[in-house]
Amino acid sequence: MGHNAFDETVMFRVAKEEAVDARQVLTAVYQALKEKGYHPINQLVGYLLSGDPAYITSHANARNLIRRLERDELLEELLRSYLERQE
Numbered sequence: 001m002g003h004n005a006f007d008e009t010v011m012f013r014v015a016k017e018e019a020v021d022a023r024q025v026l027t028a029v030y031q032a033l034k035e036k037g038y039h040p041i042n043q044l045v046g047y048l049l050s051g052d053p054a055y056i057t058s059h060a061n062a063r064n065l066i067r068r069l070e071r072d073e074l075l076e077e078l079l080r081s082y083l084e085r086q087e
Contacts, residue, residue, distance in 0.1 A: 022077035025065050032062035048075060 026044070033040035036057045046055040048071055056063045066074070 022069055022073050023081070025069055026074060026077060028060065029056060029062040029066050032057055032060040035059060047071075 029044065030040045033043050033056070036059045038057065043055045043057075047053065047066065051071060053063050053067055056066050058064075
């Protein structure tokens, strides 16, 4: 049988420097939401689930910052940080 490229498992990887950027973005957005009196976790969850940037304040350029990264990159950073702490 021939080898078909579609039969191979695709590895999903994010470069290390992107992960650092994601962490910095999440930290900055969290702080901006907190400064404006929002519940940052609720707002971030709303954004991550819906993709609607209206969940993120424009204060401190937070909305523009978070839109620079794909939501999957942000989720990967959150999971990595949480699960590595559990080890």
